[in-house]
Amino acid sequence: MTDEELLHAETFRDRVSNVTDKGKRNWIYAFKPKGKWTNYRKYLAFFYLITFFALPFIKVNDLPFMMINILEGKFILFSKIFWPQDFFIFAIAMITFIVFVVLFTVVFGRLFCGWVCPQTIFMEFIFRPIEWMIEGTPTQQRKLNDGGWTGEKIFKKSIKHFLFLVISFAIAHTFLAYILGIDEVIAIVKEPMEDHVGLLSGLIIFTLLFYGVYAYVRDIVCTTICPYGRLQSVMFDKDTMQISYDYKRGEPRGKFKKGAERTEGDCIGCNKCVHVCPTGIDIRDGIQMECIGCTACIDACNDVMESLNFEKGLIRYASENEISTGKKFHFNTRMKAYTVLLSILLVVMVIMIVSRKTVDSYITRIKGQTYQEMPGHKISNLYEAKIINKTREEIPVTLKLEGMNGEVKLIGNKNIVLKKESIGEFTFFLEIPESEVQHHSTKIKIGVYRNGERIQTIKTKFLGPYQ
């Protein structure tokens, strides 16, 4: 087959690696990879797992380092509290994250899936190693699964699934700690079950969900369920760096014969790259949506090349253009455009975080109420104020009419004192001398003061009689 024919022979796309010709599940028995890239990923996974399980325990100034309490609309990042009123920062952060992932996908293909995605990290660095440890090599696993229910099989399967359940339980608890905070989770664990039936049911459901994913669903998450996996094909182009087989160098394939002069390409058809693949694909067929960029095939092939004294890198990180033309990686216009967009978004996000107010006020005239004429030739309007204290201290606040004569008269309170991390809601009358009210609707400004220092100015309207 010529290079051109090889590139366009795409019949492999008509089938899915984890489904048999009869439409049944084709269980993937991946061999254990070893080598430079696997080691790098192990170090990263180790760091990632420690961070994931330890982060809920870390507190700064008595505040969790990170908490995403969707239930109460309270978010803590880097021990700073963000309220639903700061949602626009989250919106920008989410857009920035998406652009970041898109840029990475355009430049490095599915790098996120292979190196950072929790599904891959948990599967390849926790659950699969446990399986190798208990059930042995993929060949032994296949034999065990195909065989009858002997005492050994019952024992091995029980231990494996018990460990899978325990780890899924720990993952579900850790996720809950990110939502409620570790103190709350510890309280739930210690207190009587009947006091937390809802949360415990949620925990059991999530434990079973994680267990189901890692014990049974596995590679189907990456090859079929994950929307990011489905979307990547629209982001790739011929300059995208990804894990590629150098068909120019590898083809035509041929068995290695010791001592004989080699007339074929460097691929000896050992299939080791296929055996280590956690999604069961053959990277020599070309770029495939099922490739999660895990680097296992690079290490497997480099091992073979090294043992034969061939140059390493028959499978390597390379763009399609690099393989077909031999030209080095090139940062194309699309990549530059995404980089500029990402830089702008990062700057906007930093500005928003730095300039974020620690006390945020909303003042509006109460709807449906008109003005009142008061003794002493004054006009009065009724207002409601919502003031959010995002700090960890009590804050006394006063309200003043700006640029006009007038008086703020709080209802029910003499002073406004905002408790730490709370939202204070107040109603007040604003009285303005008739002589100052020239129109039916006058634009006014109300200043919010903290210890005599103005921290915010709110614009609103004041209703008076028709002139």
Ligand code: SF4
């Ligand atoms: S591991 Fe390398 S030599 Fe072996 S089949 Fe795969 S590409 Fe060819």
Ligand code: SF4
């Ligand atoms: S083809 Fe290689 S990089 Fe892609 S998923 Fe399979 S082993 Fe991992």
